[in-house]
Amino acid sequence: MSSRSTLPSTVYLLGLTIFSLVTAEFMVAGMMPALADAFSVSLAQVGNLIAFYALGMAIGGPLVTVLLLSRGISNKRSLIALLICYVVAGAIAAAAQSYLVLAAARVVMGISSAVCIGLCMTVCAALVTPERRGRAVSVVLAGLMLSPVVGVPLTTWVEQHFGWRASAWLVVVLAMLCTVLASKRLPASANGSEPPLRQQVADMKNAPLWAAYVTSGLIIGATFAAFSYCTPILIQEVGVAPKFVAPLLALYGVANVLGNWVVGRLADRYMMAIVGWGLAIMVLALSGFALAGHHLWLNLMCFLALGLTGVALNPAMVARVMKAAEPGALVNIMHTSVITAGLAFGSWAGGVTIDAGLGLRSPLWVGAAMALAGLLTLVRPIAMRRSQALCD
Structure with missing residues (x-):
């Protein structure tokens, strides 16, 4: 069979599932002013809704995964159960009448999302032969990449025409559809068929893996320190008309x-x-975005340069993790959790600087500092690789 033969349709279903999860995580960035008005809170508090979601992913995801592995529950059953939990929490968020209820629901969504994303990657690897695994994983990760292209602009457009609740319900319906299709289309697996918890924990006991985790967390944290507040920055600082925000996000x-x-x-x-x-x-x-002032094209060039890097570095981040350890469910979910811990910190720190009176562009400096820290984490690994190459 050719390496370019058709992948199972279930691989694309897993990509669609990740698309729905990531869109729900990031959609807040495109409707910050509307949510601030709806709940009478500050932009920083709305930004924290992204951080709360990410915090649930970072802390709750690994804990739930360990619980599932310790009980020997199969990957398919675990995925379906967590998707159902996600749909219920999403419905509560869409119907929320208070900021606290919305924030709590997004924490639960984040926990469910972290486990689901890791399980999607693990299930995907089991659906194809090893020589086709890289191509299959890239299709699943396309769901993450397409979220900013289609998901966030779509939910922003829906919010502008029908309100933020319509956007929230749209994501819930999509997640519900993925849940039903996954329950019917994914192949069944017996409980206890996955590698035991002890083996997966042992796979994580190596320094290169955790070094890769830290760099990944700083990359995504730097990205979302800026992206979480891009809508008010573009409108209030750059002078972009609100109707052009969705196209720019696209x-x-x-x-x-x-x-x-x-x-x-x-x-x-x-x-x-x-x-x-x-x-x-x-x-x-x-740094350029923070200093661009009212120079429209410079602002937009820096904004798009962030898009070309940031989240787009994900294949290299995943490749580094896969090279450091066998990518079982726990390794994948822990990677997701560390990344979202960085995301939560970036979004939170950006909001803190705004609340401190440092201006709407201050989160951009937070992002620049985190990116610089990420660059510094590579000094030792690169030096060690060069030293090893010279010895060889």
Whole structure:
């Protein structure tokens, strides 16, 4: 069978599932002013809704995964159960009448999402032969890449025409559809058929894996320190009309997809170089965005440069993790959790600087600092690789 033969339709279903999960996570960025007005809270508090979701992913995801592994529950049953939990929490969020209820619901959504994303990656790997695994995983990850292109602009457009609750219910319906299809289409697996918890914990006991985790967390944290507040920055600081925000978010998403395509083609061969250069570009783009003033084209160029890097570096980040350890469910979910811990910190720190009176662009400096920290984490690994190459 050719390596380019058709993948199972269930691989695309897993990609659609991740698309729905990631859209729900990021959609707040496109409707911050509306949510602030609806619940009479500050923009920083709305930004915290992204952080709460990410915090649930970072802390709750691994804990729930350990519980599932310890009980020997199969990956399919675990995925369906967590998707149902996600749909219920999403419905509560869509119907919420208070900020606290909305925030609590998003924490539960985040916990469910972290486990579901990790399980989608693990289930995907089991659906295909090893030589087709890379292609299949790239299709599943396309759901993450397409979220900024289609999901966030769509939910922003729906919010502007029908209100934020309509956007929230749209995501719930999509997640419900994925749940039903997954229950019917994914192949069954027996309880206890996955690697035991002890083995998966042992796979994580190595320094290169945790070094990769830290860099990944800083990359995504830097990205969302800025992206979480991009809508008010574009409208209030850059002077972009609200009706043009959704198209700009779509253009940012196109940059994500383009960057992901390039990184995906080069990640296996030039993994560390891509991560290093990507972080360097992020430092320049975020600093330039913070200093661009009212120069429209400079603002937009820096904004799109962030789209070409940031989340688009994901294939290289995943390749680094897969090289460091066997990518079982726990390794995958822990990677997701560390990334979202960085996301939560970036969104929270950006809101803190706004509340401190440092201006709407201050989160951009938070992002630049995190990207610089990520760049510094690569100094030792790159030096060790070069030293090893010289010895060889």
